[in-house]
Amino acid sequence: MDAAFSEALIALLPNLRRFALSLTRRPDQADDLVQITVERAIAGAGSYDPDQRFEPWLFRIMRNAFIDQTRRRKTAGTQVDIHEMPEALPTDPGPGLEARLMLDSVRVAMAELPEGQREILHLVCVEEMSYAETARVLEIPVGTVMSRLSRARLALSEKLGIE
Amino acid sequence: MQIDDETLMALADGELDPARADELRRLVARDPALQARLHRFEETRRLLAGLRLAPEGEDPLAAMIRGAVTPEAPALPPPANLNRPPWVALAASLAVAVLGLGWWQWSGRAPDGFAPAELAALDGLPSGEVRRLESGEELAMIASFRDGDGALCREYETSGGDLVRVVLACRDDGAWQQRFAAVTKADGGEYRPASGEGSIDEALAAIGAQGPLSLEEEEAVLRK
Structure with a gap:
């Protein structure tokens, strides 16, 4: 791994943390997932094609790690969901109260969506990936990205009461 | 002309080619029902973008990643x-x-x-x-x-x-x-x-x- 790779990886840590939290909805599991993703990215640095964008490559590693993690946790007992521990959600001192309340309701609405909708909303609308990149991360056709994403957007707008 | 949700969403997301996007915008401009449907896609995208928060301080993993960088090749014989x-x-x-x-x-x-x-x-x-x-x-x-x-x-x-x-x-x-x-x-x-x-x-x-x-x-x- 060279210095350029490591700096690019560091620059994307916030993105990895966000995606991990969106996938797991649990801060402790999100931390584990980021760590595993970083390890795998470092171990696999040689297989990264510098002509490709870095984000989709990393997100794909993270998603595969998440799938492995979920498989292993099937027997791990009761899990506390982020709904039940709202203090665990990242707080942002920036925007004013109203904006913050809106952000909170977006987070809660997101967290209530099924995993397949949550991850696709996150990749496109939060991480601003193109449909084509998202298709590569999720290993599904672009047409499937579009149909799943539009259903997820409508479900979210329903929850948020957007007319 | 029937315009499906996915096409409206692609318009909101900037995923259509410019000519097709212009054509659609003209249609939307004179159809309140289309405007309402498009609004749901624009608004969800705008609100979700708010979740892209700037982090405070450097991530705890950053130092560890830097520590894993392979040093420049020294002029010594390769170690065994x-x-x-x-x-x-x-x-x-x-x-x-x-x-x-x-x-x-x-x-x-x-x-x-x-x-x-x-x-x-x-x-x-x-x-x-x-x-x-x-x-x-x-x-x-x-x-x-x-x-x-x-x-x-x-x-x-x-x-x-x-x-x-x-x-x-x-x-x-x-x-x-x-x-x-x-x-x-x-x-x-x-x-x-x-x-x-x-x-x-x-x-x-x-x-x-x-x-x-x-x-x-x-x-x-x-x-x-």
């Missing part, structure tokens, strides 16, 4: 630890639960006893090479060092199942003595674990080891 690039140390320290000393309880060996094939490997197997032992385990020779007194020391791993044993042995009056051993368990197991966790590094520091011998130096020492 070809299968331990520095990032493995990070991967191992992050991923491996150290089960600690007491490996002999697991392996059935006496504390300072080496299996015959291990002795043979210590005497002749070049670093970077792997050999199968009688037990079915694999022995990977990691590197050779000189301790503070100039004695030859070698680090190797044996692996069987999901356990990896890492050993440091030094040659003392012609006989191999074990200076360190630990068993680690791979957790997730995509890369070779266990070769670089803190304790083996501490053991190397404790014997006063300098950097690993080059393959040529090692070959000359092993021939003796």
